[in-house]
Amino acid sequence: MNDNALAAAIAAGDSVRGTTSPNPSVGAAIVSGDEIAGVGATQPPGGPHAEVMALRQAGERARGATAVVTLEPCNHTGRTGPCSRALIDAGINRLLYLNSDPFPQAAGGADYLRERGVEVEFLNQRVEALEPWLAATRLGRPHVTLKFAQTLDGFTAAEDGTSKWITGSEARRHVHEDRQLRDAIIVGTGTALADNPSLTARDADGNLLARQPRGVVIGRREVNASHLVQYPDIDTALDALWEDGARDVLVEGGAGLAASFLREDKVDAVRAYVAPMLLGSGLSTIGGGLATTLAEAQRFSLVNHRQVGEDIVINLTRKV
Numbered sequence: 001m002n003d004n005a006l007a008a009a010i011a012a013g014d015s016v017r018g019t020t021s022p023n024p025s026v027g028a029a030i031v032s033g034d035e036i037a038g039v040g041a042t043q044p045p046g047g048p049h050a051e052v053m054a055l056r057q058a059g060e061r062a063r064g065a066t067a068v069v070t071l072e073p074c075n076h077t078g079r080t081g082p083c084s085r086a087l088i089d090a091g092i093n094r095l096l097y098l099n100s101d102p103f104p105q106a107a108g109g110a111d112y113l114r115e116r117g118v119e120v121e122f123l124n125q126r127v128e129a130l131e132p133w134l135a136a137t138r139l140g141r142p143h144v145t146l147k148f149a150q151t152l153d154g155f156t157a158a159e160d161g162t163s164k165w166i167t168g169s170e171a172r173r174h175v176h177e178d179r180q181l182r183d184a185i186i187v188g189t190g191t192a193l194a195d196n197p198s199l200t201a202r203d204a205d206g207n208l209l210a211r212q213p214r215g216v217v218i219g220r221r222e223v224n225a226s227h228l229v230q231y232p233d234i235d236t237a238l239d240a241l242w243e244d245g246a247r248d249v250l251v252e253g254g255a256g257l258a259a260s261f262l263r264e265d266k267v268d269a270v271r272a273y274v275a276p277m278l279l280g281s282g283l284s285t286i287g288g289g290l291a292t293t294l295a296e297a298q299r300f301s302l303v304n305h306r307q308v309g310e311d312i313v314i315n316l317t318r319k320v
Helices: 003-015 050-062 083-090 109-115 128-139 169-179 189-195 234-243 255-263
Strands: 027-032 035-041 066-069 094-097 119-122 143-151 155-157 184-188 214-218 229-231 248-253 269-275 300-308 311-318
Touching: 003 027, 003 035, 003 050, 003 066, 003 128, 027 050, 035 050, 050 066, 050 083, 083 109, 094 109, 109 119, 128 143, 128 248, 143 169, 143 255, 169 269, 169 300, 169 311, 184 189, 184 255, 189 214, 189 255, 214 234, 229 234, 248 255, 269 300
Parallel strands: 066 094, 094 119, 143 248, 143 269, 184 214, 184 248, 214 229
Antiparallel strands: 027 035, 027 066, 143 155, 269 311, 300 311
16 A cells, blocks of 8 residues: 555545535545556535546546545445546556445445456545544534633633633634634524624634634524524524535534533534643533533543643544
8 A cells, every 4th residue: 555645645635624515525546556646635515526536637547556545435426426437437446445435325336346346445544534524424413523622620711701811822723723624613692692703714813714614503592693593402503504514513612502512412522622721710611410420421532632832632532
């Protein structure tokens, strides 16, 4: 296997995250001999998939070559033709894919290629850009990440309500970089009424980034924010977002909405920004009433963590 091609395919998928929903952000690379002949990523809905983009770049060099794809090639005709057939038509003789396709209507591309004499190998490797889409497809609703910033002792604001700024400027920039990768940002009516948040993705100078998520507020209180779409409850919001093509959403606050998502078992991942700060008392990150014993606590598995400025970003996934 060409490790450079694997890295190129993953990077290609990363580069289009936030632009492809309801389709997955897939990357592909075509290897001819020891050289990468083509690299491609899935285009916005209605556009070519990653394999087709990589094949176009490779041209005639695709014949007899190896295709490295982050997701099993689709095997159905939707807005575009099946990628499995495109690989056959191009003369690919070997396929390496990192994740199986859980979407029943599209799965089967690996078998289709294998039955036609292509050497197929499943690498079974986690790809961060695909994780939300894979989970959403299995769940039949958008994948939900709960995001918050807190002190070391678990407070999101001081007792007087002040919360600017718990984390440093580097962490806040990181939040905006992450926002542009999501399909929607969700807050509760309390946050909307108190802060009137824009829920946009901006650069360090305050300019809007190229990719912008939908702004969503959940709750029954009237909110005077025309830039936000409002839904009365969590299920209505997730159903509507799913139908509108959203697969990866971020819940940003407040504590009551976070607790509601957790109580309804609708949190699939957590992104926690932890500042090197102690308050001793203050406003809790999560509203109360989740658990009274350790046995009732909701548990998550550590995916990774990294330092951003003086803060730590911790990524967790639902423990199964």
